Amino acid sequence: MRNQRQMHRPEENTAIEFRNVSYTLPNGCELLRGINLQIKRGETLVLLGRSGSGKTTTLKLINALLKPTSGVILVNGRTLNTWDVVRLRRTMGYVIQEIGLFPHLTIDKNIGLVPALENWPAERTRERIGELLEMVGLEPPMLARYPRELSGGQRQRVGVARALAADPPILLMDEPFGALDLLTRAELQREFLFLQQRLRKTVVFVTHDIRAALTLGTRIALMESGRIVALLTTQEFLNSDEPLVRQYVEALNGLPATHPGRG
Amino acid sequence: MSLWQFIIENHSEVAQLTLEHLWLVGASMLLAIFVGVPLGIVITRVPSLNRPVLGTANVIQTIPSLALFGFLLPAPWIGARADRLAILALTLYALLPLIRNTYTGIKNIDPAIIEAGRGMGLTDRELLFKVELPLSLNVIIAGVRVATVISVGLATIAAAIGAGGLGEYIFRGLAMVNNSVILAGAIPAALMALIADLGLGWIEKSLRAW
Numbered sequence: 110m111r112n113q114r115q116m117h118r119p120e121e122n123t124a125i126e127f128r129n130v131s132y133t134l135p136n137g138c139e140l141l142r143g144i145n146l147q148i149k150r151g152e153t154l155v156l157l158g159r160s161g162s163g164k165t166t167t168l169k170l171i172n173a174l175l176k177p178t179s180g181v182i183l184v185n186g187r188t189l190n191t192w193d194v195v196r197l198r199r200t201m202g203y204v205i206q207e208i209g210l211f212p213h214l215t216i217d218k219n220i221g222l223v224p225a226l227e228n229w230p231a232e233r234t235r236e237r238i239g240e241l242l243e244m245v246g247l248e249p250p251m252l253a254r255y256p257r258e259l260s261g262g263q264r265q266r267v268g269v270a271r272a273l274a275a276d277p278p279i280l281l282m283d284e285p286f287g288a289l290d291l292l293t294r295a296e297l298q299r300e301f302l303f304l305q306q307r308l309r310k311t312v313v314f315v316t317h318d319i320r321a322a323l324t325l326g327t328r329i330a331l332m333e334s335g336r337i338v339a340l341l342t343t344q345e346f347l348n349s350d351e352p353l354v355r356q357y358v359e360a361l362n363g364l365p366a367t368h369p370g371r372g
Numbered sequence: 373m374s375l376w377q378f379i380i381e382n383h384s385e386v387a388q389l390t391l392e393h394l395w396l397v398g399a400s401m402l403l404a405i406f407v408g409v410p411l412g413i414v415i416t417r418v419p420s421l422n423r424p425v426l427g428t429a430n431v432i433q434t435i436p437s438l439a440l441f442g443f444l445l446p447a448p449w450i451g452a453r454a455d456r457l458a459i460l461a462l463t464l465y466a467l468l469p470l471i472r473n474t475y476t477g478i479k480n481i482d483p484a485i486i487e488a489g490r491g492m493g494l495t496d497r498e499l500l501f502k503v504e505l506p507l508s509l510n511v512i513i514a515g516v517r518v519a520t521v522i523s524v525g526l527a528t529i530a531a532a533i534g535a536g537g538l539g540e541y542i543f544r545g546l547a548m549v550n551n552s553v554i555l556a557g558a559i560p561a562a563l564m565a566l567i568a569d570l571g572l573g574w575i576e577k578s579l580r581a582w
Contacts, residue, residue: 172491198493209488213506213582222502223492255582271492281491 123186124150124279124311125171130180132166132335140166141335144180150278153305153312155322157357158332164315167332168281171313172198184279199223201279202272202310206288209268210256216267217252223275241270246300262293269301273308280312286321298324319357323347331357375552375559382556386541390560393537396455396527397564400462401520408467409512412474413500426475429468437461437526441533458530458537465526466519473515477508510576517572524565528557538564 125148132141141163148154156164169175170182173194182189184197203209210219217238218225224234242249245266256264265285272280286294302325305312316322322329322343329346331339331354339351347358379386415422435443440461445451450460481504489503505512531539541557544550 174487174491195493195495198491201491203488203491205484205488205491209484209491211485211489211503211507226494226498257582 121186122149123147124184125313126183127167127170128181128183130170130177130182132163132170132175133178139335141170141177144337146330146337146340148311148313150311151309152327153314153325155326155329156313156315156332157317157319157322157329159317162332163335164317164332165283166335168283168313168315171279172201172203172281199227199275200277201281202269202274202277204265204268204272204280204282204285206284210264210271212256214255215252216247216254216256216259219256219267220271220274222271227275237274238270241273244273244304245270261289262297265289265297269304278311280310282312283315284317285314287316287318294321301325319361323361375555378552378556386556386560389536389538389540389557390564392455392535393524393527393539393561393564396458396462396530396535396537397520397523397568400459400523400527401466401516403459403463404466404470404519405516407463408470408515409474411467412471412512413478415471415475416478416504422475425471426468429471432464433468437465437529438532440464441530445533454530454533454535457533458527458535462523462526462530466523469515469519469522470512473511473518474508477511477515478504480511481507510580513572513576513579517569517576520568520572521565524561524568528561 125146127144127146130141130144131139133139144167146154146167156167158164166175170177171184173189173192184192184200189197211222214222220238220241221234224237229237238252239249242252247263247266247270251259251263251267256267259267265288268285272282286297289297298321305325312325314321314325323346326343328340328342330337331341331346331351333353339346339349339354341349341354346354349355349358411425415425432440441457444457444461447457447460450456485503485507486499489499494502527537528539528542530537531543538557538561542554545552545554545557
């Protein structure tokens with residue numbers, strides 16, 4: 110323990126770090142090449158890019174659903190292969206599109222699954238579920254229902270509550286609001302922003318939606334063909350001269366931008 | 373002599389043979405579940421075993437039942453008693469639907485659900501018992517249902533090797549050219565198959581509350 114603490118002193122502010130990480134499929138197809146990335150504690154880093162650019166692959170490397178073919182990933186200053194995989198994953202909440210809820214479990218069982226596996230006393234789990242429910246804006250009568258009985262927006266709230274259940278310091282979110290209608294999405298994004306101001310989790314957020322990226326992110330990593338082509342704060346992103354970044358900003362405005370800055 | 377008369381006059385024998393039949397089917401189904409379901413789980417984990425296991429179960433299924441009883445006759449311990457032999461043969465026949473349904477039940481679960489489970493930090497064991505088995509349980513029960521119905525029918529043939537059961541009446545009736553005696557074996561067997569089918573069908577449905 111002492112050793113670890115000393116080891117990561119220089120990067121105490123870094124929650125997750127990629128050092129020259131590549132990921133190649135067994136068939137030789139290269140999905141990620143030379144990823145270098147430092148994700149700071151408490152920030153919301155958005156991985157932005159089109160489908161197939163490697164965003165989700167990058168995310169799955171963090172919770173070891175995939176293993177890098179080369180390079181090193183560190184979480185809290187420790188390389189991933191020194192982590193017990195189950196421990197690692199339980200220090201991270203994982204939210205994916207609505208299908209990730211367990212259809213055979215009621216909402217309270219879904220939210221309370223990790224606490225139950227961690228052998229929390231029933232009383233503490235119940236309190237925590239109540240807390241989370243309020244946090245994500247759901248009513249207690251929901252708890253006895255099954256996921257299919259909920260609307261898409263409600264399911265996604267449950268997904269967020271479930272990811273937060275054991276209060277993990279890191280939150281991985283893969284297009285969590287992607288399948289929702291426009292209004293519900295905006296509402297959930299607003300609530301998420303508000304929640305994040307309170308909770309200050311380290312969030313890695315995957316999206317192809319430039320609006321979501323600008324609304325939710327503190328920094329944006331723009332990905333294309335398995336590489337990070339730009340790593341900028343949202344403000345820098347809007348003013349960048351990088352051609353691909355400009356394309357995204359232009360798409361946002363619906364017009365080719367004549368000035369690099371915002372109007 | 374009418375069927376009713378025959379059954380009433382021989383009611384204790386009918387009951388006896390029905391019990392024997394139930395024993396053959398029940399014991400073989402229990403054995404098949406204890407072997408087939410774990411095998412089905414194993415082949416979802418070790419894909420290279422998939423073809424040999426399902427292939428073998430398939431081949432067993434194609435062996436004519438009388439021949440299978442015959443093949444097993446020389447086996448030590450098993451061959452010593454006809455009911456053991458019949459139970460083993462029925463178990464072998466029941467394996468295929470059980471292995472196959474367990475395998476497809478687990479494989480057909482939405483991969484996103486499995487991945488969510490892994491991503492949340494469920495161990496392999498927790499994933500199996502909390503997610504995969506509950507989600508595939510109704511498919512597995514459907515396999516049990518198919519296997520049970522087949523096995524009630526097949527068990528009548530076990531009488532040919534002296535294992536008892538309702539097949540006794542069927543063979544006796546055939547020898548006596550007496551339809552009433554045949555029906556005294558066939559009708560209770562058919563009823564047993566029907567009840568098993570309905571009962572397990574009900575369980576299959578009620579397990580799916582979600």
